[in-house]
Amino acid sequence: QQPVQSPQAVILREGEDAVINCSSSKALYSVHWYRQKHGEAPVFLMILLKGGEQKGHEKISASFNEKKQQSSLYLTASQLSYSGTYFCGTLFNDYKLSFGAGTTVTVRA
Amino acid sequence: NAGVTQTPKFRVLKTGQSMTLLCAQDMNHEYMYWYRQDPGMGLRLIHYSVGEGTTAKGEVPDGYNVSRLKKQNFLLGLESAAPSQTSVYFCASSYIDRSSYNSPLHFGNGTRLTVT
Numbered sequence: 364q365q366p367v368q369s370p371q372a373v374i375l376r377e378g379e380d381a382v383i384n385c386s387s388s389k390a391l392y393s394v395h396w397y398r399q400k401h402g403e404a405p406v407f408l409m410i411l412l413k414g415g416e417q418k419g420h421e422k423i424s425a426s427f428n429e430k431k432q433q434s435s436l437y438l439t440a441s442q443l444s445y446s447g448t449y450f451c452g453t454l455f456n457d458y459k460l461s462f463g464a465g466t467t468v469t470v471r472a
Numbered sequence: 473n474a475g476v477t478q479t480p481k482f483r484v485l486k487t488g489q490s491m492t493l494l495c496a497q498d499m500n501h502e503y504m505y506w507y508r509q510d511p512g513m514g515l516r517l518i519h520y521s522v523g524e525g526t527t528a529k530g531e532v533p534d535g536y537n538v539s540r541l542k543k544q545n546f547l548l549g550l551e552s553a554a555p556s557q558t559s560v561y562f563c564a565s566s567y568i569d570r571s572s573y574n575s576p577l578h579f580g581n582g583t584r585l586t587v588t
Contacts, residue, residue: 462517
């Protein structure tokens with residue numbers, strides 16, 4: 364069952380912040396975040412585990428709210444290199460990682 | 473260290489033809505996955521494998537078959553291609569971490585398949 368991501372797209376200027384949300388209707392074991400540049404493969408950013416553990420990557424951080432079955436990705440002081448499509452992936456107890464439809468982020472100078 | 477390698481990179485098929493996509497990984501990963509990516513729909517899981525000789529259905533398995541005869545290889549087959557199977561196919565692998573489900577996926581570079 365695919366998680367729901369919002370927004371579908373966001374346009375930022377360099378230095379601005381953004382939040383991408385990911386929600387699931389099922390209890391989660393972990394949430395993955397990946398970024399995909401146009402024409403390339405998705406690249407791993409971080410994993411968030413039950414217990415609210417947060418892991419960050421450069422100026423990108425994320426949170427995981429188990430009770431709400433939601434995760435949020437925070438893009439802080441965005442850079443041009445942050446442009447791409449961000450996917451959240453949700454893992455239940457069966458080793459199947461299901462991805463959301465993605466959020467396209469465009470950072471402009 | 474090549475990581476995850478997919479062949480071919482591009483392919484054009486006629487409706488009804490068959491083909492096999494090959495995924496090979498050199499990281500000794502137990503888990504392997506096949507996803508398809510279509511505009512606006514993200515990555516959808518077709519089939520996956522949790523070890524040599526095992527396979528399981530994902531979210532969109534119809535029209536596809538898979539085999540995992542060797543740990544390092546995961547094959548995706550289309551027996552009778554249809555235009556609806558036009559997509560970009562990604563293979564991924566990860567290691568086992570059953571204690572915390574804390575295993576990132578490593579993706580191949582994708583295969584762009586067009587069915588006419």
